Amino acid sequence: MRLASAPLRRICRQHRTLSTFVERDVVILRQKLNQDNIIVTKPLNPANKISTHKGDISHADIIGKGPRDLVTSSAGHEYRIHTITLAEYVSLTRRLVTPIYPADANLIVSLFDLHPSAANNAEKIEVLEAGTGHGALTLHLSRAIHGANSQVPKPAPVSEGEEDQSVTESGNGEHQSDSDNALGAWKASRKAVIHTIDISPKYSKHAAKIVAGFRHGVYAGNVDFHVGDVSEWIKSEHVRRDSEEPFLTHAFLDLPATHDHLSAAASALKKDGTLIIFNPSITQILDCIQKIKRENIPLFLDQTLELGNNGSSGGKPWDLRAVKPRASSKNQPTEVVPESAKSSGSESLDESITRDPAQALKEAKSEDPNWTFVCRPKVGERITGGGFLGIFRKMKDTARP
Incomplete structure (x- = not known):
């Protein structure tokens, strides 16, 4: 027993050390007598302090303590220290735009059905997020693919004598070059990547800071x-890769004019890849369906989900279909479709706009002026606010003549 207890004690000591807060950690403080009084710290720095109406709290007093330990302010008020979760981090950190709430981000990630693998023969996963915003979904996506990538190489150490010298006058330049080369080689070898793009440099810079600030940037390298x-x-990526072949496994669009980017997104999406669009209004989802039908973009609508306020809903399904009423169809000649001409599965034109073939409605062609939409919640009452997700899948490029 003594032989086994020594290694066990070492493991316990190591675990206890790793469970203490260190410099650059971000933590949550909750007042002991008022759990609703929450403080999210900046990255811990021994020289900094938190100023509150209940006294100051030194970062140095937090460093070295563990989760649920108490720290006392200068006015004698006690606060309990907590490890910040991803959900708390994206919801409570300073924002420039409204974030995608954690419940919604988790739903979106689950809809992509990601299965990252670090195996050499595994297919590379590339996910596009258009509309970086706060970086909340970026972090959730990066966490989902994290297992496919090896650890980011650490920067080369710099000695004290080199820190104050210029790069051109010391070996620091060589160290930096080696670090850059190692990082470049690591990025080229990644098995999973999140490409996130925003039209605003300000928002993109802030989101990058948010991603890098969570747990010492553990997910930033992805x-x-x-x-x-x-x-x-997307066009520039095709040029850079010197190929018109699709390269995206999945894509997510959260943009003011999503329908303007459907064609480009579809061109980069691999066959059977998932394209999810987020819009505040159901009519914007309808605009996308009309665009797809009108321009024969090789996408089909798989499902439409409504999100609740502040992530309160897991995604309520909507019945969203382009249809032609029976009364209107009586005046039209019946077209007999040969069995050999029918598409299989959900890649047919009809299946791309309907999820309920039992309905006594005839699907309309895009050029028919009499076509309209069924647009209603599938069950229960509508939840106010939130937004809508349109989940599309990529057909074969030749699936829509």
Whole structure:
């Protein structure tokens, strides 16, 4: 027993050390007598302090303590220290735009059905997020693919004598070059990448800071940040890769004019890849369906979900279909479709706009002036607010003649 207890004690000591807060950690403080009084710290720095109406709290007093330990302010008020979760981090950190709430972000990630693998023969996962915003979904996506990538190489150490010398006059330049080369090689070898793009440099920079600030940037290396128009970025990626072949496993669009980017997104999406669009209004989802039908974009609508306020809903399904009423169809000649001409599964034109073939409605062609939409919640009453997700899948490029 003594032989076994020594290693066990070492493991326990190591665990206890790793469970204490260190410099650059972000933690949550809750007042002991008022749990609703929450403070999210900046990255811990021994020289800094938190000033509140109940006294100051030194970062140095937090460093070295563990989760649920108490720290006392200068006025004698006790606060309990907590490890910050991802959900708390994206919801409580300073924001420039409204974030995608954790429940909604988790739903979106689950809809992509990601299965990352670090195996050499595993297919590379590339996910596009257009509309970086606060970086909340970026972090959730990066966490989902994190297992596919090896650890980011650490920067080369710099000695004290080199820190104050210029790069051109010391070996620090060589160290920096080696670090850059190692990082570049690591990025090229990644098995999973999140490409996130925002039209605003300000929002993109802030989101990058948010991603890098969570747990010492553990998920930051999986993400490439871009600034600009998403359609132009996709075109530039095709040029950079010297190929017109699709390269995206999945894509998410959270943009004011989503329908303007559907064609570009579809061109970069691999067959059977998932394209999820977020819009505040159901009519914007309808605009996307009309665009797909009108321009024969090789996408079909898989499902439509409504999100609740502040992430309160797991996604209520909506019945959203382009249809032609029976009364209107009576005046039209019946077209007999040969069995050999029918598409299988959900890649047919009819299946791309309906999820309920039992309905006594005839699907309309896009050029028919009499076509309209069924647009209603599938069950229960409508939840106010939130937004809508349109989940599309990529057909074969030749699936829509």
